[in-house]
Amino acid sequence: MSTPSINRAQPGKRQIFLPDRLFTSSTNKLDASSSPVASNLGPQLPLNDPPRRNHAPPFSTKCKRLHRAPLCTKSEGITRTPQSILNISNSYQLKSVKRSKNLWKNLKAYVDAGIPKGRKKDQYLTTWSANGAPELADAKQQADAVYALGGWAALQAGRPEGLVNSEMAVEDQVCSQLIEPLDLMMRTRYRNTVTNPLVKTKETWIDHRTKEKMAAPEDACTPQWGRPVPASHVVKMKSKASRKKAGYPDLITYKSPDYQDHGAIIEIKSFLAFTDAAFDTFFTIPVFAKDNSGLFAWHEIGKMHKLVRQIWGELHSFKARWGFVTNGSKIIVFVKTGRNELTFSEVQDWEQDDVLHALTGLTFAAIDSLTVNTLISKICPAADRDTDFQRALATVAEEEEPAAEEEEEDADSDDAEDSA
Numbered sequence: 001m002s003t004p005s006i007n008r009a010q011p012g013k014r015q016i017f018l019p020d021r022l023f024t025s026s027t028n029k030l031d032a033s034s035s036p037v038a039s040n041l042g043p044q045l046p047l048n049d050p051p052r053r054n055h056a057p058p059f060s061t062k063c064k065r066l067h068r069a070p071l072c073t074k075s076e077g078i079t080r081t082p083q084s085i086l087n088i089s090n091s092y093q094l095k096s097v098k099r100s101k102n103l104w105k106n107l108k109a110y111v112d113a114g115i116p117k118g119r120k121k122d123q124y125l126t127t128w129s130a131n132g133a134p135e136l137a138d139a140k141q142q143a144d145a146v147y148a149l150g151g152w153a154a155l156q157a158g159r160p161e162g163l164v165n166s167e168m169a170v171e172d173q174v175c176s177q178l179i180e181p182l183d184l185m186m187r188t189r190y191r192n193t194v195t196n197p198l199v200k201t202k203e204t205w206i207d208h209r210t211k212e213k214m215a216a217p218e219d220a221c222t223p224q225w226g227r228p229v230p231a232s233h234v235v236k237m238k239s240k241a242s243r244k245k246a247g248y249p250d251l252i253t254y255k256s257p258d259y260q261d262h263g264a265i266i267e268i269k270s271f272l273a274f275t276d277a278a279f280d281t282f283f284t285i286p287v288f289a290k291d292n293s294g295l296f297a298w299h300e301i302g303k304m305h306k307l308v309r310q311i312w313g314e315l316h317s318f319k320a321r322w323g324f325v326t327n328g329s330k331i332i333v334f335v336k337t338g339r340n341e342l343t344f345s346e347v348q349d350w351e352q353d354d355v356l357h358a359l360t361g362l363t364f365a366a367i368d369s370l371t372v373n374t375l376i377s378k379i380c381p382a383a384d385r386d387t388d389f390q391r392a393l394a395t396v397a398e399e400e401e402p403a404a405e406e407e408e409e410d411a412d413s414d415d416a417e418d419s420a
Contacts, residue, residue, distance in 0.1 A: 012142040014128040016111045017188045019153035020061045023049050042143030050154035059153035061356045063177045065161045066328045072165035079306040085247045085313030093298045094312040095340035098385040103345040106379045107361030125378045127364045132371045135191040145187035167270040170328040179225045185360045186223045193256035194220045201259035228252045234260050234319045247313030263366035265323035279330035283389040294387030322366035
């Protein structure tokens with residue numbers, strides 16, 4: 001019997017389909033009312049548990065631990081700052097580094113479908129309630145993505161812990177353990193933009209086999225994570241050579257195939273070169289904490305200082321505002337909270353239960369902030385940005401409600417950027 005056709009215009013559900021909520025044995029499982037489509041047309045939630053593999057759980061969303069392989073690259077990693085980034089005009093250089101102990105928690109809350117008791121709707125912004133947020137995916141696309149997420153969660157449960165011997169090996173693990181589910185999470189939330197008209201670029205779709213123009217491939221899908229290329233670089237440079245040498249992140253979200261539709265960035269290092277100890281003391285190194293001012297000296301040459309400058313150069317070069325950095329063992333998310341200001345979250349562990357949840361919030365917020373101008377000030381309010389790093393370290397474990405939001409100039413409304 002053939003499967004009944006599904007009307008692609010049928011609206012999807014406003015729901016976060018985290019893989020650990022899809023199955024019958026999930027501790028916080030989604031019920032049938034959350035199913036993207038009717039039971040005879042798509043997945044009826046909760047899904048049946050996948051078969052167990054020996055003593056492994058039937059499904060998992062946690063990143064598997066990575067180990068140093070016996071034969072690996074040297075531990076002395078070098079982060080070189082391209083001259084085109086060092087020469088960014090003073091008015092666009094990073095001047096202030098701050099931290100937020102609530103940023104991680106707020107990113108998770110941003111993708112929760114409901115509003116907690118005691119919180120007013122206008123004070124609790126989510127991807128589902130933000131005015132101007134992109135259109136919701138249709139039910140068919142959601143259903144396909146939910147099936148795929150279930151399959152990924154079963155695969156992740158049986159995935160062995162990884163052996164890495166280089167930074168590129170860590171990149172491979174990031175792609176399989178984080179980017180694959182994040183791409184699927186975007187398919188449950190956002191309407192496919194591949195077929196949108198290309199209005200910001202002169203480029204068009206070309207069939208690489210025939211070299212002829214073609215229609216947009218309907219079975220491809222954006223938004224998605226992908227690799228940055230010189231053609232997507234958005235900052236004006238004096239020459240093409242300068243642009244090629246400008247800062248490039250390892251991965252970037254594309255809201256659509258069009259020019260300048262960028263969301264978040266990812267910078268990937270390895271724990272072989274950037275150790276856990278370096279990440280754990282990120283906010284105590286003298287560059288940031290010597291006077292508790294958060295002032296950033298642009299031309300300093302410390303190792304972690306170069307990393308922060310590299311991140312800023314990538315945000316500047318691709319006109320992005322959100323992202324995260326990882327060494328394959330630790331994760332820190334960050335957001336550009338002002339023209340010259342960068343705010344980091346607390347350091348998180350790669351194997352935490354909530355990593356996929358928080359990075360889903362980051363990915364969605366980065367896409368939504370392209371059209372929701374007040375998003376940064378809601379998720380990372382000025383009152384929650386701290387430069388007293390030593391005091392902040394002592395209060396990491398505190399569970400406080402986010403501080404009252406202050407009226408401030410929108411951090412998203414940067415002037416058109418230009419490089420010296």
